[in-house]
Structures are given as structure tokens and as C-alpha cells.
Amino acid sequence: MIDLTPNDRIPGAWLLTLGRLIFDQSVLDTVVRPTIADLQRELRDAGSSRTRRATARWRGYRAFWTLALIAPFAFWGAPIPGRTPIAFPDLAARIAVTVILMTLATVGGSAIGIWTIVVGIGGSAFAIVIHHWHSRHPLSVAVPESSRSRRPEINMSSIRIGANPGGLLFVCGSTFAVLAGLPMARWFLLVTLVLGVLCAWALVAWHASHPFRGLPENRIYLR
Amino acid sequence: MSENAPATLPKKERFILELLVSGGPMYGLQLVEQSDGALKRGTVYVTLGRMEAKGLVESQQEELPPGAIGLPRRIYTPTGLGQRMLRAWTVFARELAWETKS
Numbered sequence: 321m322i323d324l325t326p327n328d329r330i331p332g333a334w335l336l337t338l339g340r341l342i343f344d345q346s347v348l349d350t351v352v353r354p355t356i357a358d359l360q361r362e363l364r365d366a367g368s369s370r371t372r373r374a375t376a377r378w379r380g381y382r383a384f385w386t387l388a389l390i391a392p393f394a395f396w397g398a399p400i401p402g403r404t405p406i407a408f409p410d411l412a413a414r415i416a417v418t419v420i421l422m423t424l425a426t427v428g429g430s431a432i433g434i435w436t437i438v439v440g441i442g443g444s445a446f447a448i449v450i451h452h453w454h455s456r457h458p459l460s461v462a463v464p465e466s467s468r469s470r471r472p473e474i475n476m477s478s479i480r481i482g483a484n485p486g487g488l489l490f491v492c493g494s495t496f497a498v499l500a501g502l503p504m505a506r507w508f509l510l511v512t513l514v515l516g517v518l519c520a521w522a523l524v525a526w527h528a529s530h531p532f533r534g535l536p537e538n539r540i541y542l543r
Numbered sequence: 544m545s546e547n548a549p550a551t552l553p554k555k556e557r558f559i560l561e562l563l564v565s566g567g568p569m570y571g572l573q574l575v576e577q578s579d580g581a582l583k584r585g586t587v588y589v590t591l592g593r594m595e596a597k598g599l600v601e602s603q604q605e606e607l608p609p610g611a612i613g614l615p616r617r618i619y620t621p622t623g624l625g626q627r628m629l630r631a632w633t634v635f636a637r638e639l640a641w642e643t644k645s
Contacts, residue, residue, distance in 0.1 A: 330612055350595065350602070350617070351588040357614040358572045358584065364613075379584060386585025 331363050331377070332356040335384050342388060355383050552632045555582065555590050560599065560621055560629040568620040570605075591619055599625035 339352040359380025366372035602617040
């Protein structure tokens with residue numbers, strides 16, 4: 321619906337190409353194409369006014385990127401079995417996680433030393449192996465007899481830290497404690513904060529795109 | 544709608560249904576413009592897609608004139624189920640409001 325000559329580039333064409341890589345066909349038809357169609361429509365209505373065209377482009381591109389950002393967390397009404405997440409099919413999720421991990425390694429390597437990265441990767445691989453082994457050979461957790469071991473102490477491991485104000489308070493408090501004791505580690509803390517946010521984003525995206533996998537308490541249902 | 548899904552009508556979906564019932568079929572962008580900021584361009588089609596999957600609205604692609612370049616927009620209409628759902632929800636909310644005031 322754009323008044324353009326065939327030689328002109330169609331606005332939003334590369335967004336559509338990108339959308340084809342990220343979204344499945346039904347999402348492309350019902351969500352992505354209308355979003356791009358709105359961009360094209362507004363550009364047409366803007367006429368030759370540069371300001372209005374720039375505004376239309378800004379609005380349209382912002383809408384697309386907002387959609388791309390929320391897509392991994394949005395559902396057609398999960399948790400209903402059989403309904404699929406609206407974006408990030410498995411292949412795209414793997415690529416996204418790989419890219420994030422490579423970015424972490426690149427950024428983290430220069431900031432905290434290559435051996436830390438090597439140990440981190442080795443530890444992660446070891447954790448995956450242990451997780452697989454434990455899945456095949458489940459163990460019952462040893463519980464101490466409470467009557468004999470009751471002591472007036474604070475057991476940090478028994479405090480539930482979750483995605484709540486308590487968790488935020490714990491993170492801020494422990495970061496401040498480390499910062500007060502080791503002020504030279506401020507850049508390390510800043511980098512780990514950014515990397516932690518990226519990791520959390522990747523985890524939430526994975527759980528949102530696989531709503532029926534993983535431990536029940538880790539499943540995320542967003543409207 | 545799925546048989547097991549609870550019959551709920553979230554605020555945004557109710558708002559969209561109200562706009563469509565009172566204003567007739569609309570494009571997504573029109574809904575955003577008429578919502579006074581309640582609906583956002585980046586998320587309105589996700590909500591509309593979800594509502595379509597639930598059977599509350601239906602959509603059709605607009606007819607493009609010959610020689611037109613660009614993507615066709617989608618125009619949204621409330622279904623019978625959507626209209627009944629909105630009526631039921633309005634009655635339900637009114638009953639509840641009356642009860643809580645008294």
C-alpha cells in the first residue's frame with residue numbers, strides 16, 4: 321500500500337526478512353506483518369514531510385523491536401498444552417544462547433582473565449554432566465535429624481531467595497558488602513552485574529519458550 | 544477456546560472488545576490511536592493474536608488496490624463469542640461492584 325516506484329526500497333523489507341528468521345509462520349502472519357504494514361501505512365500518510373516520515377519510521381521500528389524483545393516471553397495463552405510460544409523456535413533459541421555465551425566469554429575474558437573463563441566453562445560442563453547423571457540416578461537428599469542439630473544460628477542456605485523484593489535486597493546487600501570490603505573489585509562487580517542480567521534474560525527466555533520443560537518451580541507463565 | 548482454559552477476560556482484552564463493539568471493525572493502529580495510550584503498538588498484535596486464538600475476535604486482510612506496494616493490514620471484528628464474553632463480564636463486574644459498595 322505504499323506509493324513508491326518499483327526502484328524504491330520498500331520500508332520495513334529488512335525487518336520482514338529478520339522476522340522470518342525469528343518468528344514462526346503463524347506469528348509472522350498475525351503479528352509481525354501487521355506491525356510492518358502499520359509502519360508502511362504511516363510512512364505513506366506522512367507524505368513528503370521529512371519530520372513526519374522520521375516520526376513514522378521511529379514509531380514503526382520501535383514497535384518492531386519492542387515486539388522482538390517481548391516475543392520470547394509472550395504466549396498465546398500459556399500454560400495450555402499444545403499452544404506454542406510465539407517466537408524463538410528451538411534453533412533460534414540455541415543460536416541466541418550461543419551468541420550470548422560467546423559474548424560473555426569475550427567480554428568477561430578481557431575483564432577477569434582467561435583462566436576464569438576456562439574454569440567457568442569447565443565448571444558448567446561438569447555441572448551439566450552431574451545434572452544428567454543425577455537425572456538417571458536420582459538420590460534422596462540426606463536430611464539431618466532436627467532434634468539433635470537444632471542450633472540458634474542463621475542458616476543462609478535455608479533462606480528462600482527468589483524473583484521478589486527479598487531477592488533484590490539480598491543481591492544489593494551482598495554486592496554492597498563485597499564492594500565495601502574490596503573496593504578494587506568495583507569493575508568486576510559491574511561486569512558481573514551486566515553479565516548476570518544477560519544470563520537471567522536468556523534463562524527467562526528459555527523457560528518462556530519451553531513452558532512445559534524443566535522443574536515445575538522454574539516454569540514461567542507470562543500473559 | 545480450550546476446554547480446560549478458565550474463562551477469564553484480562554483488562555486489555557476487555558478494552559479491545561469494548562472498542563471493537565462500540566466502534567466497529569478496526570485496524571490495529573486504529574485501536575492503538577483510540578486507546579489513549581492504554582494499548583501499545585509493539586504489543587497490540589500479540590494481544591489481538593491471543594484473542595483470535597481464543598475465538599474472541601476474527602481478522603481479515605485488507606484488499607490491496609492493483610499495483611499497490613507493501614503489506615496488507617489486518618482488520619479486526621469481534622466474534623459472537625467475544626461479544627457475549629464482554630456482556631457477561633460487564634454484568635459480572637457490575638454485580639460485583641454493587642455488592643462491594645453495599
